[in-house]
Structures are given as structure tokens and as C-alpha cells.
Amino acid sequence: MLEISEVMCYNTEVKILAIESSCDETAAAIISGDPSSKNGKAELLSNVVVSQIDIFKSYGGVIPEVAARSHLEAILPVVHQAFSEAGLTKKGQDDWSQIDAIAVTHTPGLLGSLLIGTLTARTLAILHDKPLYAVHHLKSHIYANWLAVNEDEKQPQFPLLSLVVSGGHTQIIRMDEHNHFEIIGTTMDDAVGECYDKIAKILGLPYPGGPSIARAAKNGDPDKYKLPIPQIKDLDFSFSGLKTAVLRAVQKELGVPISFPSHELAGKLTEQQKADFAASFQKTATKILLNKLEKALEMYPDTKSIVIAGGVSANEDLRKTALAKFGNKTEVFFPALKFAGDNAAMVGAAAFYEIASGVSPTDPYKLNIMPRSEII
Ligand SMILES: Nc1ncnc2c1ncn2[C@@H]1O[C@H](COP(=O)(O)OP(=O)(O)OP(=O)(O)O)[C@@H](O)[C@H]1O
Ligand SMILES: [Mg+2]
Structure with a gap:
């Protein structure tokens, strides 16, 4: 297992696999960037979103149990497609040596939906020995605004x-x-x-x-x-x-x-x-x-x-x-329209700035999910 101190001093480019499943979109994305400069930008290598809208159209709303089952079916193919679209597959296999960290939405959201994303991310983190970042969903929505569509796009200024x-x-x-x-x-x-x-x-x-x-x-x-x-x-x-x-x-x-x-x-x-x-x-x-x-x-x-x-x-x-x-x-x-609704690129962006701010990764064995959490 990677030591936390090892994880916290990235001083070069990192590639983050991000996973989102808080409601009715199963999503995975890979972003890359150098977090050693706090104002550094992250580049999006792939962004895969499988929406369950077609399933829920006839019901007029999301049915949590059905959403969780759909996430379960989609999640691994979606992760694989994120590798493939990022050009990170070798002989058809996901090349985990290229990935430095995993990020996942852990709150807030539908319990069953969150469970699928977090279980997947935890398992992959343990299996491939990668640090895991548990990200608040609203933080990700805000960080969708840092996902530049053009190279020279401006970024928001603080405060x-x-x-x-x-x-x-x-x-x-x-x-x-x-x-x-x-x-x-x-x-x-x-x-x-x-x-x-x-x-x-x-x-x-x-x-x-x-x-x-x-x-x-x-x-x-x-x-x-x-x-x-x-x-x-x-x-x-x-x-x-x-x-x-x-x-x-x-x-x-x-x-x-x-x-x-x-x-x-x-x-x-x-x-x-x-x-x-x-x-x-x-x-x-x-x-x-x-x-x-x-x-x-x-x-x-x-x-x-x-x-x-x-x-x-x-x-x-x-x-x-x-x-x-x-x-x-x-x-x-x-955010660009494609990043306004739920997606994993924004989760990757939020994790990128967590890493840039020195946030420690989460122990994958202890990761908690919470349907609601105001602490962002
Ligand atoms: N063009 C639009 N105008 C107004 N509302 C919109 C538009 N497009 C999407 N929405 C609304 O955005 C909401 C979905 O947004 P989002 O995916 O961020 O919510 P969520 O993930 O379900 O909830 P949360 O992010 O709070 O956990 C829905 O209520 C949808 O009707
Ligand atoms: Mg949302």
C-alpha cells in the first residue's frame, strides 16, 4: 500500500481516474495535470457518462433501487471505456500503471447509487494499490467550472x-x-x-x-x-x-x-x-x-x-x-453544458485541487458513504 506521505508530495503530472454514481448517471473520467502548482490546470483525457434517463422517462422520476442496479451493470464497462478513450489500454487491457490516484463521489446522493461507485473505487484502489480520494458531490459541481474546454480559457478568481x-x-x-x-x-x-x-x-x-x-x-x-x-x-x-x-x-x-x-x-x-x-x-x-x-x-x-x-x-x-x-x-x-449535470470529469477536477491543496487520501477500507452531508 502507498504511504500517505508518499502520496502527498506529487511534484509531477498525475493521472486521476474519477468515478461518479450519486444519482442516475454512471460516469468515469481520466484527468491529468501537475498539482504541484496550486493554479495548475488539469487536462481531460476521457469522459464517459451513461445516463439512466431513458429508463426513468416512463416513470417520471428516479427509482433508487433501479438506479443502483443499473449502476452495477454499467460501472465496469464505463471505467474500461474511460481507459480506452484516454488511450490508456494495452492489448485491450486497462493500463493501471498509468494511473496515480482514484477519486469517487462518496456524498451526498442516493444510498444504493453511492454504494456501487464507492465499492468499485475502493476495490480498484486496493487491487491496484492506488490512493483514493473521496469527493463531495457539490464540490465536484463547483469544480466543473475549472474544466477548460479551450486552452486559453480563463479560470475563476478568489474570493x-x-x-x-x-x-x-x-x-x-x-x-x-x-x-x-x-x-x-x-x-x-x-x-x-x-x-x-x-x-x-x-x-x-x-x-x-x-x-x-x-x-x-x-x-x-x-x-x-x-x-x-x-x-x-x-x-x-x-x-x-x-x-x-x-x-x-x-x-x-x-x-x-x-x-x-x-x-x-x-x-x-x-x-x-x-x-x-x-x-x-x-x-x-x-x-x-x-x-x-x-x-x-x-x-x-x-x-x-x-x-x-x-x-x-x-x-x-x-x-x-x-x-x-x-x-x-x-x-x-x-460550466460547459456537458459538465453541468452529473459527470466524473468534475469529480476528477475536484480531486485534482484536493491534491493540490495537500488533502490526504482516504483509507479505502474505512471509506464511509453518506446520503446527505452538508460538510463540503
Ligand atoms: N436546462 C435546464 N434548466 C433547468 N433545470 C435543468 C436544466 N437541465 C437540467 N436541469 C435540472 O438539473 C437537475 C439535475 O441536476 P444535477 O444532476 O446536478 O442534480 P442531482 O445530481 O440529481 O442532485 P445533486 O447534485 O444536488 O445531488 C434536475 O432537477 C434537472 O431538471
Ligand atoms: Mg448532481
């Missing part, structure tokens, strides 16, 4: 504020330097991505809800329905009220009582009504998020960059409005 908007989280996180996170705002109830998904269901739009709402909203009037902005203290958020507000507005529009079954509402709505509800909701969700970000910027005037992260960061309305609102004063970063 920064990150707005993390995903299926399970809505947070504002302050970073003074690499691998240093302070959560300064969080949702009191639902996440914004969950709200997108639930409202899409009410409107009868296909899973996953975020992209469906964004598509429908293109033909809708964002000012047609007035929806409330929750008055939550400080930098915290709430999205459960917005979800109910849309439900009530749909019921009112259709002239049905609140006891009317919600799964029968969509069949009564015209395409135009769906588009108008989608556009009105999207505009309100963006406004809630960016109002809080504006408040955070007022509280932290030394902020040099804004980093938007997580699946909802793919949203075009959020991107355009954030750039228009903040872009002339502060640099605004979004």
Missing part, C-alpha cells in the same frame, strides 16, 4: 461566490481559496432543480423537468402569471411555496377546485397555457436565485468571480439573466 443549483441542492458558497468552502445560504426546503422537475410533472412535460420547462418556456409569456417571491431571511432560499403557487395558479386557470387530482391537470391544459406557465415559473425561479446572489455580492464586496454550478446551471434564462445582471462588474462563470 468567489458559487451559486449551486442542482436536483438536490440550492446553496450559495463562498470560497477564499481552492478547497475552502463556506456555505452562506441554503434552501430551507426543496431544491430549485426539484421544483423544476415537480412543476414539469404538473404541466405534463417529460422527465427530466428542467430541460422540458426551458424548451416549453421559449413559446410562452413569462409575465402571464404572477408568482410569489418568497421572503426568506438572509441568504437562504425556499422553493416549496413556488411549487404550490404554480399548482394553485393552474387550478385557478382551469376553474377546478384544489381537491382536483393534480395528475389530471395536464390533460386539460393547452400547449400555450403550458408554455406560459413554464415561462412564468422559469422567470420567477431565476429571479429568486439571482436576487439572493445580488444580496450575497453586497455582503461580500471583495468577490472577484461568480461561479454557477449544478444541473440547473444549464438553464439558458439563468445564464443570460446572470450575465446581464452581474457581468459588467464581476466575471460570471458557468
Whole structure:
């Protein structure tokens, strides 16, 4: 087994195999870079994502047990493909001599899904004698913004504020330097991505809800329905009220009582009504998020960059409005669209900056998984 002291003084290029399986994407990636310079960049050698969206489309949401079983089937072929796409196979075999470390998402996520990724990573770490880095999923979403698509792309500057908007989280996180996170705002109830998904269901739009709402909203009037902005203290958020507000507005529009079954509402709505509800909701969700970000910027005037992260960061309305609102004063970063949702390249990037910051690897025999963990 590698000694920890040996592991912590990389002063040359390292190749990291990263694994992600926290929800319904089975992913592996290999990144390479020199972490001895803290501001060094990592290069992506391969990035393989197998999504379970097709399985869950017909259910309208993720079934945790089914997700775990799908991860189990996909994980080893996905890891092999990551080696192959990185050019790291020898006579069809994965060349483990080229890999210096393994990184894996260990929290937060679905228990069964996390279990498959972490068991795979632990086993591979023990089998091939590699240091193992257990990475927090939100850290990875934030570090998706360091995955440059072009050579000369700028990187975010510290101190920064990150707005993390995903299926399970809505947070504002302050970073003074690499691998240093302070959560300064969080949702009191639902996440914004969950709200997108639930409202899409009410409107009868296909899973996953975020992209469906964004598509429908293109033909809708964002000012047609007035929806409330929750008055939550400080930098915290709430999205459960917005979800109910849309439900009530749909019921009112259709002239049905609140006891009317919600799964029968969509069949009564015209395409135009769906588009108008989608556009009105999207505009309100963006406004809630960016109002809080504006408040955070007022509280932290030394902020040099804004980093938007997580699946909802793919949203075009959020991107355009954030750039228009903040872009002339502060640099605004979004991940490339392919890195906005769950993927392993971002896990590799997060591990790269953990190594650069001197974080010790985890004992693969003792690695714990946690469905939820606020400690990032
Ligand atoms: N274009 C879009 N507009 C709005 N929301 C979107 C868009 N694309 C994806 N989403 C939303 O992003 C969410 C998925 O993001 P992500 O994969 O980061 O979440 P997760 O991994 O399930 O949760 P977490 O990262 O909090 O553990 C879903 O709620 C999805 O509807
Ligand atoms: Mg995620």
C-alpha cells in the first residue's frame, strides 16, 4: 500500500481516474495535470457518462433501487471505456500503471447509487494499490467550472461566490481559496432543480423537468402569471411555496377546485397555457436565485468571480439573466453544458485541487458513504 506521505508530495503530472454514481448517471473520467502548482490546470483525457434517463422517462422520476442496479451493470464497462478513450489500454487491457490516484463521489446522493461507485473505487484502489480520494458531490459541481474546454480559457478568481443549483441542492458558497468552502445560504426546503422537475410533472412535460420547462418556456409569456417571491431571511432560499403557487395558479386557470387530482391537470391544459406557465415559473425561479446572489455580492464586496454550478446551471434564462445582471462588474462563470449535470470529469477536477491543496487520501477500507452531508 502507498504511504500517505508518499502520496502527498506529487511534484509531477498525475493521472486521476474519477468515478461518479450519486444519482442516475454512471460516469468515469481520466484527468491529468501537475498539482504541484496550486493554479495548475488539469487536462481531460476521457469522459464517459451513461445516463439512466431513458429508463426513468416512463416513470417520471428516479427509482433508487433501479438506479443502483443499473449502476452495477454499467460501472465496469464505463471505467474500461474511460481507459480506452484516454488511450490508456494495452492489448485491450486497462493500463493501471498509468494511473496515480482514484477519486469517487462518496456524498451526498442516493444510498444504493453511492454504494456501487464507492465499492468499485475502493476495490480498484486496493487491487491496484492506488490512493483514493473521496469527493463531495457539490464540490465536484463547483469544480466543473475549472474544466477548460479551450486552452486559453480563463479560470475563476478568489474570493468567489458559487451559486449551486442542482436536483438536490440550492446553496450559495463562498470560497477564499481552492478547497475552502463556506456555505452562506441554503434552501430551507426543496431544491430549485426539484421544483423544476415537480412543476414539469404538473404541466405534463417529460422527465427530466428542467430541460422540458426551458424548451416549453421559449413559446410562452413569462409575465402571464404572477408568482410569489418568497421572503426568506438572509441568504437562504425556499422553493416549496413556488411549487404550490404554480399548482394553485393552474387550478385557478382551469376553474377546478384544489381537491382536483393534480395528475389530471395536464390533460386539460393547452400547449400555450403550458408554455406560459413554464415561462412564468422559469422567470420567477431565476429571479429568486439571482436576487439572493445580488444580496450575497453586497455582503461580500471583495468577490472577484461568480461561479454557477449544478444541473440547473444549464438553464439558458439563468445564464443570460446572470450575465446581464452581474457581468459588467464581476466575471460570471458557468460550466460547459456537458459538465453541468452529473459527470466524473468534475469529480476528477475536484480531486485534482484536493491534491493540490495537500488533502490526504482516504483509507479505502474505512471509506464511509453518506446520503446527505452538508460538510463540503
Ligand atoms: N436546462 C435546464 N434548466 C433547468 N433545470 C435543468 C436544466 N437541465 C437540467 N436541469 C435540472 O438539473 C437537475 C439535475 O441536476 P444535477 O444532476 O446536478 O442534480 P442531482 O445530481 O440529481 O442532485 P445533486 O447534485 O444536488 O445531488 C434536475 O432537477 C434537472 O431538471
Ligand atoms: Mg448532481
